[in-house]
Every structure is written in structure tokens, then in C-alpha cells.
Amino acid sequence: DTAVSQTPKYLVTQMGNDKSIKCEQNLGHDTMYWYKQDSKKFLKIMFSYNNKELIINETVPNRFSPKSPDKAHLNLHINSLELGDSAVYFCASSGYNSPLHFGNGTRLTVT
């Protein structure tokens, strides 16, 4: 199936731990994104990559480090997790004349 897939679906961890979320798209898109969605469903852009190059970094704490080994993959590593990092993280991709295609999200809970 053509899609944006991200893993894991759920992540429950304690404060101070480090965790990673992986994302892959097989749509042939050049641009990939990480969005954070809060409890009120507001989607806020975190990072945007175009052809493996970082284009947007929206004042995200440097505990968050994205990595794009190739244009089909965009991973997110988070160091020293804090309670306020609890949210749903969506990976997405887009092409020149295509809308955003979302992964199914990763629900991160920090206790």
C-alpha cells in the first residue's frame, strides 16, 4: 500500500528518558514533516525536510533532533523527555501539487 507509516503507534515512557519515532513514505514525495498535535487538536509544525535537507525548524527545543537518511525517511529522536512533550506526533509528506499525507500518529505519554 502507498502510505506514510510511522512507528511506534504508542509510546509510554518516564521523564528523562530518550525515545525515537520512525517515519517512512513510499509516495515519492520530496518533502516530509513532523507535526505535534496537542490535546485541543491543534497541529503545529515542528520540522520540514526537503530532499533530506532541513528547511524548517520551528523553535523546537534542541532535545528534539530530526534525521533524514534519505528522502523517504524522516525520524525524530527526543532526549530527556519532559511531561510537556506528551502529545500526538504526526509525520507527513507532500509533493509539488499534492496535499499533505499523514501517518497514523504516535501518541507519546510521558509520566
Next chain:
Amino acid sequence: EDKVVQSPLSLVVHEGDTVTLNCSYEVTNFRSLLWYKQEKKAPTFLFMLTSSGIEKKSGRLSSILDKKELFSILNITATQTGDSAVYLCAVGPSTSGTYKYIFGTGTRLKVLA
């Protein structure tokens, strides 16, 4: 600063009603405006509007973009309980090369049987 504002924030209607959801924006030089429906999981794509004044229609849903007045509307006719969701509007990406879509806060629609 680029901004997308949706109204109303929430709406409760009865089955069979018609609703109009609004999206206004202050974003310059963007390529497209997108509408999404979000239930419990990921946002699902509804419409992509790139030109002003063109109506996109799919069944009971339709949308139009007014680039001069900087807004878009999403209409849902003969609403059903399955239309209950958060509807999201997004604008972007900027044609200046900054690749991002900016989302509004969403409109939470509840349709009562």
C-alpha cells in the same frame, strides 16, 4: 506572522442541518488551501483548493476559496452523525520556498441524531 483562523471553534447541529465552516488566513504567496476531517486518528484529506472562486464538491461536502478576501468555506449539507469530527484548514506551502503548511485551530462539529 502567518496565521490561519477557523470559526466557529465548535458547533452542535441536528442530523439533516446544513453547516458552513469558515477559514480565514493571513498568509502570503501560498500554493494551496487544504481541508481535512479528523476523527480519532490521523486527519483525512477532503479538498485541495489552488485557484480562487473554484468550488470543489464531493457528495454532500463542498468548498470554495476566495483569494481576494482571504478566506475559504466548507459546506456540509444534510449532515449525518458520521460527520461529527474536527475539521481542519491548512494553508501553504509558501511559494518563497519555505516548505510548511500552517493549520488553523479546527472546528469541532457534533451532529446529533
